[in-house]
Amino acid sequence: xxxxxxxxxxxxxxxxxxxxxxxxxxxxxxxxxxxxxxxxxxxxxxxxxxxxxxxxxxxxxxxxxxxxxxxxxxxxxxxxxxxxxxxxxxxxxxxxxxxxxxxxxxxxxxxxxxxxxxxxxxxxxxxxxxxxxxxxxxxxxxxxxxxxxxxxxxxxxxxxxxxxxxxxxxxxxxxxxxxxxxxxxxxxxxxxxxxxxxxxxxxxxxxxxxxxxxxxxxxxxxxxxxxxxxxxxxxxxxxxxxxxxxxxxxxxxxxxxxxxxxxxxxxxxxxxxxxxxxxxxxxxxxxxxxxxxxxxxxxxxxxxxxxxxxxxxxxxxxxxxxxxxxxxxxxxxxxxxxxxxxxxxxxxxxxxxxxxxxxxxxxxxxxxxxxxxxxxxxxxxxxxxxxxxxxxxxxxxxxxxxxxxxxxxxxxxxxxxxxxxxxxxxxxxxxxxxxxxxxxxxxxxxxxxxxxxxxxxxxxxxxxxxxxxxxxxxxxxxxxxxxxxxxxxxxxxxxxxxxxxxxxxxxxxxxxx
Numbered sequence: 001x002x003x004x005x006x007x008x009x010x011x012x013x014x015x016x017x018x019x020x021x022x023x024x025x026x027x028x029x030x031x032x033x034x035x036x037x038x039x040x041x042x043x044x045x046x047x048x049x050x051x052x053x054x055x056x057x058x059x060x061x062x063x064x065x066x067x068x069x070x071x072x073x074x075x076x077x078x079x080x081x082x083x084x085x086x087x088x089x090x091x092x093x094x095x096x097x098x099x100x101x102x103x104x105x106x107x108x109x110x111x112x113x114x115x116x117x118x119x120x121x122x123x124x125x126x127x128x129x130x131x132x133x134x135x136x137x138x139x140x141x142x143x144x145x146x147x148x149x150x151x152x153x154x155x156x157x158x159x160x161x162x163x164x165x166x167x168x169x170x171x172x173x174x175x176x177x178x179x180x181x182x183x184x185x186x187x188x189x190x191x192x193x194x195x196x197x198x199x200x201x202x203x204x205x206x207x208x209x210x211x212x213x214x215x216x217x218x219x220x221x222x223x224x225x226x227x228x229x230x231x232x233x234x235x236x237x238x239x240x241x242x243x244x245x246x247x248x249x250x251x252x253x254x255x256x257x258x259x260x261x262x263x264x265x266x267x268x269x270x271x272x273x274x275x276x277x278x279x280x281x282x283x284x285x286x287x288x289x290x291x292x293x294x295x296x297x298x299x300x301x302x303x304x305x306x307x308x309x310x311x312x313x314x315x316x317x318x319x320x321x322x323x324x325x326x327x328x329x330x331x332x333x334x335x336x337x338x339x340x341x342x343x344x345x346x347x348x349x350x351x352x353x354x355x356x357x358x359x360x361x362x363x364x365x366x367x368x369x370x371x372x373x374x375x376x377x378x379x380x381x382x383x384x385x386x387x388x389x390x391x392x393x394x395x396x397x398x399x400x401x402x403x404x405x406x407x408x409x410x411x412x413x414x415x416x417x418x419x420x421x422x423x424x425x426x427x428x429x430x431x432x433x434x435x436x437x438x439x440x441x442x443x444x445x446x447x448x449x450x451x452x453x454x455x456x457x458x459x460x461x462x463x464x465x466x467x468x469x470x471x472x473x474x475x476x477x478x479x480x481x482x483x484x485x486x487x488x489x490x491x492x493x494x495x496x497x498x499x500x501x502x503x504x505x506x507x508x509x510x511x512x513x
Contacts, residue, residue, distance in 0.1 A: 004098035026250035033255025035183035041227020044122030050276035053220035056210035060220035065260035067446035080430040106469035110405025112348030117389030118398035124157040125310025150295030157390035165383025189332035201272025218453035290394035359482040414443035
């Protein structure tokens, strides 16, 4: 099980051939993190969190942010030691062996592909809201929601997924200028929301604070974790950081602290201005988010409530009298979210690409298009799956499934840091996790705690996905693995390809160039 290890020295030898200029300080790292983190989760999952925890979702944001912080510190040590593509998959291969690396890579499919589907569904909610507000065109729910959500097929989510797939195939790289504008648009939209919603808060809307108890707060934290995914963009910039031992913790903790504060203010604005109590069934039980029962309960409401909204922030502003500003916030989400879908799908295709190069997946998946020089086969396959995920499933279910894969991968990284500290204590580490004997176990335990707080349905899906992964590994991958066949090769393409395109800093500074 642990015998097939991809030699760390071979990986590092390739990485050392590409020396990156160390130019990023603490402020640039912090801004990089803020730009990467703020996005989908806060625009899309606020209603989902309200149905699970009510006003207690404010505590959920703090819990999820803390787990992210300790996981990020472990991630940063591995990223600084092994600055090549493949992310947690590569780290696990170098430390814990092929089978666990395969399982991590298999879990990362859930992190990236399903997350891209979740973002597409979130974008669809804001897009249909914009059509309704600006053009008076109400598309109804039949073709704008999946079967579980009371519809039949989410056409806007399906189409935006295919559009992003096409962009990835032809190799269109967003300019630093456009990316910087999108980061600024997201932050400006949330700032405007806070400025308008917080002053009209009513303290009575915070009571009861935790209608579903701490279990509801934990369940919401497990979902809200999705709102922080992207912080690893800071970790992967370790090789380009001046004085990483000082600046990496500042960048990681600073960006997470700023985003957590932002999220708390946004949550307070939603709760205080329009209320955020969950809906209950006739027996007094909270209705599961993203279920047919919730869709029916929402349809029966005399007036719409935030837990029923597909565009929670824009809807809230319209409810408190800022109709046009609400439309602008909806427009900001509509403009910014497709770039997040692109980032998620890029990460997914590159993980599959590296696994294919290692022989664990069919070689055809690592074929590069002769004209566009992109891995077009795996991109097309990924894009079709993402499109159907988005068309058929509700955003909350997709976010939770994505989180299950992310939490598993991050727990493995935390364990890998401890194993490597014990096995190879003298190896050079540009960044060392502070208080590693405390931080790494906290990260692993925190990830397990959030995983356990996911719905039973999500955990069963993850177990089923893992079982399929093991069947594929023992039925195909194990006998074709390059490491197993004694062909250890580290590709220049792997060393040069980032695990995920790092969003440029505000002002157009692009560290990918």
